[in-house]
Structure formats: C-alpha cells, structure tokens
Amino acid sequence: MHLDMGGQIGKDPWFITGISILLLLGFxxxxxxxxxxxxxYDISFSPLDPPSADHWLGTNDGGMDIxxxxxxxLRNTVIFGITAGTAGLVxxxxxxxxxxxxxxxxxxxxxxLADVVLALPSVMVLILLAAFFQPSPxxxxxxxxxxAWPTTARGVRAQALTLKNSLHIKAAQRMGGxxxxxxxxxxxxxxxxxxxxxFAAKTRMAVFxxxxxxxxxxxxxxxxxxxxxxxxxxxxxxxDIWYNWLMPxxxxxxxxxxxxxxxxxxxxxxxxxxxxxTV
Amino acid sequence: MHIWKKWLTPVLVxxxxxxxxxxxxxxxxxxxxxxxxTAMYAGSDVTLNAEQEASLRSFYQDTQGFPEYxxxxxxxxxxxxxxxxxxxxxxxxxxxxxxxxxxxxxxxxSTLLGFFLGVEAAWRRGSLMEKAGxxxxxxxxxxxxxxxxxxxxxxxxxxxxxxxxAGAQMAYADHTTGQWLVDVALHLTLPxxxxxxxxxxxxxxxxxxxxxxxxxxxxxVTARAKGLPPRRVRYAHAAxxxxxxxVTRFGLRFAFMITGALVVExxxxxxxxxxxxxxxxxxxxxxxxxxxxxxxxxxxxxANLGMEYVYTLLDPRVGHAS
Numbered sequence: 001m002h003l004d005m006g007g008q009i010g011k012d013p014w015f016i017t018g019i020s021i022l023l024l025l026g027f028x029x030x031x032x033x034x035x036x037x038x039x040x041y042d043i044s045f046s047p048l049d050p051p052s053a054d055h056w057l058g059t060n061d062g063g064m065d066i067x068x069x070x071x072x073x074l075r076n077t078v079i080f081g082i083t084a085g086t087a088g089l090v091x092x093x094x095x096x097x098x099x100x101x102x103x104x105x106x107x108x109x110x111x112x113l114a115d116v117v118l119a120l121p122s123v124m125v126l127i128l129l130a131a132f133f134q135p136s137p138x139x140x141x142x143x144x145x146x147x148a149w150p151t152t153a154r155g156v157r158a159q160a161l162t163l164k165n166s167l168h169i170k171a172a173q174r175m176g177g178x179x180x181x182x183x184x185x186x187x188x189x190x191x192x193x194x195x196x197x198x199f200a201a202k203t204r205m206a207v208f209x210x211x212x213x214x215x216x217x218x219x220x221x222x223x224x225x226x227x228x229x230x231x232x233x234x235x236x237x238x239x240d241i242w243y244n245w246l247m248p249x250x251x252x253x254x255x256x257x258x259x260x261x262x263x264x265x266x267x268x269x270x271x272x273x274x275x276x277x278t279v
Numbered sequence: 280m281h282i283w284k285k286w287l288t289p290v291l292v293x294x295x296x297x298x299x300x301x302x303x304x305x306x307x308x309x310x311x312x313x314x315x316x317t318a319m320y321a322g323s324d325v326t327l328n329a330e331q332e333a334s335l336r337s338f339y340q341d342t343q344g345f346p347e348y349x350x351x352x353x354x355x356x357x358x359x360x361x362x363x364x365x366x367x368x369x370x371x372x373x374x375x376x377x378x379x380x381x382x383x384x385x386x387x388x389s390t391l392l393g394f395f396l397g398v399e400a401a402w403r404r405g406s407l408m409e410k411a412g413x414x415x416x417x418x419x420x421x422x423x424x425x426x427x428x429x430x431x432x433x434x435x436x437x438x439x440x441x442x443x444x445a446g447a448q449m450a451y452a453d454h455t456t457g458q459w460l461v462d463v464a465l466h467l468t469l470p471x472x473x474x475x476x477x478x479x480x481x482x483x484x485x486x487x488x489x490x491x492x493x494x495x496x497x498x499x500v501t502a503r504a505k506g507l508p509p510r511r512v513r514y515a516h517a518a519x520x521x522x523x524x525x526v527t528r529f530g531l532r533f534a535f536m537i538t539g540a541l542v543v544e545x546x547x548x549x550x551x552x553x554x555x556x557x558x559x560x561x562x563x564x565x566x567x568x569x570x571x572x573x574x575x576x577x578x579x580x581x582a583n584l585g586m587e588y589v590y591t592l593l594d595p596r597v598g599h600a601s
Contacts, residue, residue, distance in 0.1 A: 014417065116292055116295045119583060121576050121580075123537060124572045124576040125576075127572050128304060208423050208538070212423075212424075212425065212538045212541065216541060216545060217561050230425055234429065234546070237432075237433070242433055253425065254421065254423065
C-alpha cells in the first residue's frame with residue numbers, strides 16, 4: 001500500500017468536489033452558530049413570516065428564525081454522523097485486528113458475532129430503542145456504531161490476514177516483536193486507507209439514518225435536526241413556505257450526503273486495486 | 280450431510296439474530312424504570328380508561344417468561360393497539376400488502392434496470408455516454424429518499440397535480456376492476472419513482488464495476504475471438520458472471536431499503552408499514568411500534584436467508600467451497 005495515493009487522489013475531480021462540499025458544510029457547522037444573529041430556540045418572532053431583511057429565511061410555525069435553526073440543525077446532524085462514524089470505525093478496527101491476529105476460536109467467535117449483528121436490521125433496533133428510552137442523539141449514535149462495526153471488522157480482518165503472512169511482518173516476529181508492537185507499528189498504520197473508506201461510508205450512512213429517524217419523529221421534538229426540520233416544514237406544505245423553509249434543509253442534507261458519497265466513491269476507486277481498473 | 284453442513288451456519292446466524300430481536304423486544308419494556316405505562320401514555324394522544332391501563336400493564340409487566348412470549352408471537356397475539364382500537368396483528372397484516380407491493384416493485388424494477396444499464400455502460404466503457412451515465416448515477420446516489428421524495432411530491436403532486444399526493448387508492452370510489460388498477464397504479468407512481476431513484480444508482484454502479492472486471496477475463500476474449508455476436512458475448516457469457524455482486528450486496532442493502540421505504544411511505548402517506556409505524560410513534564402506541572419493528576425485522580432476516588440460497592443457485596462455486 002506504499003504507493004503515491006495522495007497525488008492520485010488530489011487529481012480526482014470527484015474527490016475534490018466531495019471534499020470541498022464537506023469542508024464548506026463543516027465550516028458552516030462549526031462557525032455558523034456564531035455567525036447567525038438569533039438563538040434558534042428563541043420563539044419571540046411572529047410565526048410563519050416570509051423572508052425579510054431581519055430573517056433571511058423567514059420564521060417557522062413556532063416563530064423561530066429559520067436560518068439560525070438551519071445552522072444548528074446542520075451542526076447536530078454532522079455531530080451525529082461523525083460520532084457514529086468514528087465509534088463504528090474504532091470498534092470495527094479493534095475487533096477486526098484482534099480477530100485476524102488471534103485466529104483460532106477467538107476469531108470464530110468474533111466473526112460469527114459479526115454475522116449476527118450484521119443480520120440485524122439496524123434501523124429497527126434503533127427505532128425500538130428510541131421509542132422506549134427516548135435517548136439523546138449521542139446515545140443513539142453510539143448504538144448505531146455498535147450495530148455498524150461488522151462491515152469494517154470484516155474488511156480489516158481480511159486485509160490484516162494477508163498482511164500477517166507478508167515478509168516484513170514475519171521478519172518483525174523473528175526479531176522478537178511482540179504482538180502488541182507489531183499490531184501497533186505495522187498492521188494498524190498499513191491499513192490506513194481502509195479506515196478512510198470505512199469512516200466516510202459509515203458517516204454517510206449515519207447522516208442518512210439520523211435524518212430518517214428524525215423525520216419519522218423518533219427524536220425529541222425540541223431537538224434541532226435537518227430531518228426534523230423537513231418533517232415540520234412538510235406539515236405546512238399548503239402554505240407558500242417551500243422555498244424558504246422546506247428547501248433549505250433538503251438542499252443541505254442532499255449536499256452533505258452527496259459530499260460523503262463522492263469522497264467514498266473516489267477513495268474506493270483509488271485504494272481498491274480491483275476497482276482501480278474499472279475507473 | 281453436505282447440505283446440512285452448508286446451511287447450518289447461515290440458518291444459525293439468522294435464527295440467533297431473530298432471537299436477539301425478539302428478546303430485545305420482550306425485555307426492553309421491563310427495563311424501564313417506574314410505572315412507564317402511565318408515563319408513556321401521559322404524553323400521548325390516547326386516553327386510557329382504567330381497564331385499558333390494566334391490560335397494558337399486564338401486557339408489559341406480567342411475569343410471563345420468554346418462551347411464552349415467543350408462543351404469543353407465533354400465534355399472532357401481539358397485543359392491542361389502543362390508538363387504533365384494533366389488535367396489532369390485524370393492523371400489521373392490513374398494511375403489509377401495500378409495503379410489499381411498493382418495495383417489491385421498486386426492487387425488481389431497479390435491479391433489472393440497473394443491471395441492464397450497468398452491463399451496457401461497461402460494454403461502452405470510455406465513451407462519452409458512459410461517462411455521463413456514471414456521473415449522473417453517482418450524483419443520484421448522493422440524494423437521499425427524503426429529499427427526492429419531497430421534491431417529487433412538491434412538483435408532480437402539489438404543483439402540477441398529475442398524480443395524487445397521498446394514499447394508495449381513492450377512498451369510497453365505485454370502481455370497476457380496470458379503473459381500480461389504474462387508480463392504484465397512479466397512487467403508486469410517485470413513491471415508486473422515489474424508491475427507484477434511490478435504489479437504481481447502487482445497482483447500476485455495482486453491475487458496471489462487476490461487468491468491467493468480467494470483460495477483461497480470458498473467457499470473454501475467447502468468446503469474442505470465436506466471432507460470437509456481441510449481444511451474446513455480453514449477456515450469455517459475461518453478464519451472468521457480473522450478476523453475483525449484485526446479489527451478495529442485496530443483504531447489506533436491505534436494511535437501508537427498509538429505512539428508505541419507511542420514509543417514502545411517510546412522505547406520500549402510503550398506507551403501508553412505514554406510515555403505520557410513523558403514526559404509532561407519533562401517538563406513542565408502544566405495542567404497535569413493537570409489533571411492526573419486530574416483524575419487519577424478521578421479514579428482513581427471512582429475505583436475507585432466502586438470498587443466501589439464491590446465491591448458491593447462481594454461483595455453484597459457493598456451494599462447493601468450504
């Protein structure tokens with residue numbers, strides 16, 4: 001895997017487009033809450049106002065400033081995606097590496113467990129959890145990570161198994177490197193591209209999931225989230241609010257998922273040697 | 280002997296997954312602290328009388344064991360929905376056909392179309408049309424169902440008025456069979472289009488990638504060298520080998536598809552499981568939420584197990600391996 005991936009990826013238009021979209025949205029999510037003039041929970045404005053100089057996107061049914069709401073929603077959705085993506089990646093890498101390195105019955109147990117978790121439809125488990133316990137979004141993100149690790153674990157395990165038999169690892173073992181040393185020094189860094197792909201794919205899936213769950217009404221109705229905003233705006237479709245209330249969260253959500261998709265597709269293309277030929 | 284060995288692992292895996300779901304559904308309500316029946320229904324649109332409250336409490340907190348719970352599930356005794364005033368199983372079975380119609384049609388159409396387009400694209404690799412197609416599909420892959428669904432609803436139902444905006448058929452209409460079919464098809468169009476837009480890109484990209492790899496193998500070169508007509512090389516020789524990744528990925532995509540279908544049904548108020556679930560959540564009707572979640576999950580598991588079987592049928596190598 002020691003190839004000039006950096007140079008290649010910098011030239012891929014999909015990657016450039018995707019990462020630019022993500023950086024832009026990331027900036028909005030981080031800095032936006034400081035830039036917008038109102039508190040998104042402030043209900044002191046007259047409800048359902050069309051856009052004006054004071055409220056660029058108007059106000060919603062509760063008399064909240066839609067632009068402020070939008071920025072905070074974007075931030076929450078991004079936080080959910082990154083939390084679930086990171087936690088899922090860490091879990092998957094740990095179990096995958098452990099499974100590959102330990103081998104034998106430990107490997108069997110972990111991989112069969114992965115099969116069972118993979119078979120569970122994660123959205124159903126999340127709906128059940130959300131309906132009964134009404135947990136905070138962070139807890140839901142972590143629960144999603146607990147359901148999403150098997151795909152990463154499988155990929156990491158497969159790659160680690162081939163690496164395990166390569167010459168330089170054998171050499172490191174012969175020279176007396178401990179298991180922990182070899183995993184940390186050789187196995188883990190060399191699988192880096194795999195982490196990138198998995199993180200991008202998981203985050204994309206989590207954002208999609210968050211929007212869907214929020215849209216279905218499984219989040220605290222007081223939360224700010226792009227899915228919830230679409231849900232609320234859609235209830236007022238008969239008013240003329242589609243361009244200032246309904247479209248903005250739809251556009252942001254699409255852009256977010258599109259950016260993540262472009263990056264994932266591009267990374268997969270460049271790092272998967274089999275797919276590389278298909279470009 | 281051989282057959283047993285081959286099927287033991289997948290059957291065990293899916294069976295344990297089903298048991299995990301059932302156990303979670305059995306155990307979660309009892310883990311809630313305090314008198315959750317009062318707590319849950321306090322914030323709900325449903326007002327319970329003393330008798331209903333007692334029945335709910337006994338449904339959740341009686342001392343029945345897990346085996347008995349499983350027995351109840353198997354005999355369609357899934358509790359009573361106080362929001363809809365009907366047994367949960369009855370509501371579920373009423374909604375199920377519409378979901379199956381919507382998801383089944385969407386899946387079959389998007390797979391066939393994606394496969395065909397993917398194969399043709401791989402065959403024309405490098406041409407302008409192929410590049411445009413791949414670009415368009417990648418962009419489409421980035422648009423979630425929530426967004427495309429709402430857009431289609433706004434444009435074609437609310438603004439242009441070409442298609443109905445909600446429901447699956449005209450209520451109380453006196454239709455002949457032919458009129459009824461047209462009516463159902465009209466109602467189906469928009470949700471179906473949304474789902475196809477969502478599923479098609481994945482199928483297309485996968486079929487194309489698989490086909491590109493297959494086209495490079497020697498047997499395709501041989502087939503071409505023999506002078507077979509291109510269409511025969513494409514479909515009889517190459518494409519059937521490119522079909523496999525499409526089938527393997529099915530299981531992984533299935534959970535996504537369920538999420539998508541739930542959302543799309545809600546957007547178009549299509550009277551399937553998604554809308555039922557949405558209403559149940561909105562009214563905090565827990566037995567109904569539980570029933571829908573558990574049985575959709577089991578349907579997913581059964582479908583995936585079925586796909587494993589189809590996979591061995593399509594690729595004998597899988598059966599011979601291990």
